[in-house]
Amino acid sequence: MLYERALERLKSKGLNLDINSFLRTFNRISSIGWVESYGSTRLALTNEHIMARRELLKELENIGAKVLFDEAGNIIAEVGSGSRAIAIGSHLDSVPGGGRFDGVFGIIAGLEILRAIVKSSLRLKHKLILVDFNNEEGSRWNPPLLGSALSVGVYTRDFVYSRLDSNGVTFGEALERSGFKGSAENNLSMNPPRFYIEPHIEQGPELYREGYDIGIPQGIVGLRVLELTFKGRQDxxxxxxxxxxxxxxxxxxxVLRLREYAxxxxxxxxxxxxxxxxxxxxxxxxPALSKITVDIRSYDSQVIDEATKYTIKVAENIGGEENLSVDYRELWTIPRIVFDPEVTSIIEESCRDLGFKCKRMWSWAGHDAQNMSRITKxxxxxxxxxxxxxxxxxxYTREEDLVKGLILLAEVVLRLDEI
Amino acid sequence: MLYERALERLKSKGLNLDINSFLRTFNRISSIGWVESYGSTRLALTNEHIMARRELLKELENIGAKVLFDEAGNIIAEVGSGSRAIAIGSHLDSVPGGGRFDGVFGIIAGLEILRAIVKSSLRLKHKLILVDFNNEEGSRWNPPLLGSALSVGVYTRDFVYSRLDSNGVTFGEALERSGFKGSAENNLSMNPPRFYIEPHIEQGPELYREGYDIGIPQGIVGLRVLELTFKGRQDxxxxxxxxxxxxxxxxxxxVLRLREYAxxxxxxxxxxxxxxxxxxxxxxxxPALSKITVDIRSYDSQVIDEATKYTIKVAENIGGEENLSVDYRELWTIPRIVFDPEVTSIIEESCRDLGFKCKRMWSWAGHDAQNMSRITKxxxxxxxxxxxxxxxxxxYTREEDLVKGLILLAEVVLRLDEI
Structure with a gap:
């Protein structure tokens, strides 16, 4: 099989990856908060999320990793002794009724690399870091990516701590209660890693439909969220x-006109x-009024601007046709970001050498990588x-694809370590 | 002015109607729970509703009416001493952000007739009753018309008392706390009035647009409420x-196809x-799924059946087009009812004699009258x-139209009394 050759290759470099350990841990932790008929619900700092993070902490303890918490409650685990670090990161929180793979794959893949390096007694030049980011999804506290945003300095602590969930609980209060609150000196901005890699499932069908093993995002598309309000006359x-x-x-x-345009x-x-x-x-x-959100995303900011104009025009036209008054406001815009070309090239070369068919593409979903790109490659x-x-x-992601992602991650870490 | 002649006419029959008292009381009580930018909110048995009912009770006390509460918390006020009764009724609860006239007009018009009869020392053959029905709108507890339904025996006490509001409070609990809970022996079914008249604003534009003074409903259209659920795939x-x-x-x-059909x-x-x-x-x-309610009403039950079939067909077609699974269920159906032809003829004759231009029509909205029609004319x-x-x-209803309604009501009461 394809990945047996790849595993041999890693072994020859001194790294023994344990595929069974990876799949076992993935299946165990991804089942926390899972309901068969509904999906995964591990909203940030709820019991389910805390339970999954505690399982992660146990695993990290077992391999002797040094664990820190930063101001946002991100978990930062280190192994090795280099002066600079290669970081792998993702998140364990989910949307309500989300999937089993989103976030969890990246965390467990990173964990398995840390474990393999410790168990293989491999001495790297760099420390290896795993970051479990807090409140990535934004399903409990808006906007998303709060944990990474505070850790790299995109938002202030006051802003992040004061965010309210739908029950009026602030992020700060929940963080305090969770036991994951750490100190500002552990924020990633204080001591940035040299590289940051985030493994994730594609949130789109391109790779699957076109038969690729791996996708290499050039960056993350820009996002704008508008709110439209139609006011009529209650009757x-x-x-x-x-x-x-x-x-x-x-x-x-x-809804129908925007769908057609999209x-x-x-x-x-x-x-x-x-x-x-x-x-x-x-x-x-x-009803007297209706409200909708319009989430617009593209890798081209001009396309977002055009779609924004179109959305507003559509709303105003409808206002005229239906004698409704129309309000719109921009809830937020997150600009497109482009990833580090040196690191993406190393990923591409690694794929070629491992025999993995890969495709350069865009990430249509936001990820903590967009915040991390401000402080590291x-x-x-x-x-x-x-x-x-x-x-x-x-x-759903097939096991063989999860494993290919894990192997590639190991290969990339070893190559980055040599730079 | 038109109504000065009519007032003289009533005076000649011994009845002095006080228009200013009527308008003053109407304006005072209709302002309870009113917010200028939003409208009236007096959901059944909330503080605002209770406050409005207490004001009504004070007015009834001032004219020496005998006040009873029935099992549903309906207020039943009597003046006079006949063995049989003519009843006037409506309600003081409102939808959230409702209008100033809905319900309140009927109650205050009835109150003013009771007051005029007492003050004019007019001896009628019939007792005169005013009924303030509880939870007419159904905005707090579904279905609507709960108060009249229990009082006339359409629903059982257990059913009505166990209805839950959106906070999980039962009708029974709230009624107990409100102080309006009375006994089953006061239910209207135990001692039905001989006639029941409900004055109301038209909930449609026909009379206003066509220049009529008064509308005389032949009955109330039938109503069916469906719930449609579209299940897609969360993504x-x-x-x-x-x-x-x-x-x-x-x-x-x-929504758009049903609007076109309607x-x-x-x-x-x-x-x-x-x-x-x-x-x-x-x-x-x-989203994984969406739900809508579809409120279908017509004076012709076949039209309702056809519209129901059309709604289901539309939903199924859309399911096919959009690869959605579709569920539908009937939440409830309330059949059309037809009012008493003798009483509607008396109303029509009264209009002719008073010089009020009137139109026979249908009520497109439900009213407690549909329950009362089961036990009385x-x-x-x-x-x-x-x-x-x-x-x-x-x-909005112009003062002159409120006053015409009041005068007609007085004239009709006097005529019914003579039968």
Whole structure:
């Protein structure tokens, strides 16, 4: 088999990777918070997330890693003794009803590399670091990537600690209670690693459909989130249809027109309406207003700007057609980032030498790598996801692809160590 | 002025109606729970509703009415001494952000008739009863018309008392705490009035647009509420647009197709989507499922059946087009009811004699009258609503129309008393 040759190759460099240990640990930790009919729910700093992190800490203890917590509650585990570090990172939190692979794959792959290096008694020039970032998904506290953003200095501690979840609990309060709160001196910005690699499943179908083993993102697409509000006139379900000013009709037209636009431009653009609310939301009342979020992403900031303009134009046109007043606001914009070309080239060369068919591509999803790229040479490794299903219980990556990702990560770490 | 002649006419029959007292009381009580930018919120048995009812009780005490509470917490106030009764009724609860006139007009008009009869020392053959029904709107506890339904025996006490509001509070618990809980022997079914009249604003624009003073409903249209569920596949906002199975697209298509169908058939049909939910409802997640309610109403049960079939067909077609699975269920059906022809004729004759231009029509909204029609000879009186806006802060009925409604009510009571 393909990866037996690759494992031999790593062995010849002194590294014994234990595939069974990796899969066993992955299956165990990815099952925490899993409900068969619904998917994974490990929202940041909830019991399920804390349980998964404690399991990770046990594993790290078993291999004798030095464990630090930073100001954001990120777990930073070190092995080895070099003065500079190669870091691997991802996250254990999930969206509600998310997939089994998102985040967990990267953490367990990183853990297995640390374990293999310790067990193989391999002396590297660099320390090896595993980072488990806190609140990556943003499902409990918005915006996403809070943990890495605080650790690298994108947001202030006050901003991050004061974020509220839907029950009015601040990030700061939950962090205090969780036992993961560490000190600012451990923030990654205080002592940046030399390299940062984030392995992840592709959140799209390209690799799977086109038969690639590995994807090498050139960077992460930019993201803008808009909120559209349609205000109509609250009315009784008995009111004349033709006299209504119905904000439900407004949002429905917007969803369909934006979908059509996104379909036409899907090679360079994604648009998602994931949140809808109507007020007052009673079966027998034509609502007074409706709100939707519009998530726009592209690797080209001009495409995002055009889609933003189109969205606003669509909303205004609908306002005119349906006699609704229309408000829009930008909730946030995260600019595109480009990964380090030296590290992506090393990943590409490693794939070639390992016989893994790889493709340069873009990451359409945000990752902590975008924050890490501000303080260190950063890249990502993608493995195929069947049909690209993501943030869903149906998310699935074949074991052989997980293993290829793990092997590639080991190979890349060894090569970066030699630079 | 038109109503000065009419007032003289009532005076000649021994009844002095005090228009200023009526308008003053109406303005005072309708302002409880009113927020200028939002409208009236007096959900059943909330503080605002209880406050409005207490004001009503004070007024009833001032005129020496005998006040009873029944098992549903309906307020039943009597004046006079006949062995049989003429009842006037409506309600003081509102939807969230409702209008100022809905319910309150009928209660205060009835109150003013009781007051005028007491003050004029007019001896009628019948007792005169005012009923303030509890939880008419159904905005706190579903289904609507709970108070009248229990009082006339449509629902059992167990069913009504166990209804839950959105905070998990039962109707029974809230009723107990409110102080309005009375006994089953006061239920209207135990001692039905001989006639029941419910004055209300039209919840539609016909009278206003066509220049009528008064509407005389022949009955209340039938109502069916369906719930549609579109199940797709939860996915990441980065997923390929053309591979998505997006339940938001499903609901949007359903809203627009049902609106088109309702527009084409609006002479005999209304369709409303007032409730929407998506799960999980996060900006960056294609939802797993969406739910909407479809409120279908018509005076013709065949039209409701056809619209039901059409709704299900639309949902199934969309399921096929968008690769969604579709569920639907009937939440409830309330059949059309027809009012008493004798009483509606008396209302029509009264209008003719008072010089009020009137129109026979249908009520597109449900009213406690539909429950009362099971136990007594029932009719309604509609006054025009500007543009028919209803369940909305913009709901508006001109003072002169409120006054015409009041005068007609007095005239009808006096005529019914003579039968």
């Amino acid at each position: 009784h379900a008995s009111s004349h249809i033709s006299l209504r000013r119905d904000p439900v009709v407004g949002l429905s037209k917007a 379909l036409k431009n899907q090679d360079k653009l994604r648009i998602t309406v994931g949140y809808i609310s109507v007020d007052p939301g009673k079966f027998n009342v034509v 950063t890249a990502m490794i993608f493995v195929p996801s069947v049909e690209g299903i993501s943030h869903s219980k149906d998310e | 990441h906002a980065s997923s390929h647009i053309s591979l998505r199975r997006d339940p938001v697209v499903g609901l949007s298509k359903a 527009l084409k058939n609006q002479d005999k049909l209304r369709i409303t989507v007032g409730y929407i939910s998506v799960d999980p409802g996060k900006f960056n997640v294609v 029932t009719a309604m009186i509609f006054v025009p609503s500007v543009e028919g806006i209803s369940h909305s802060k913009d709901e």
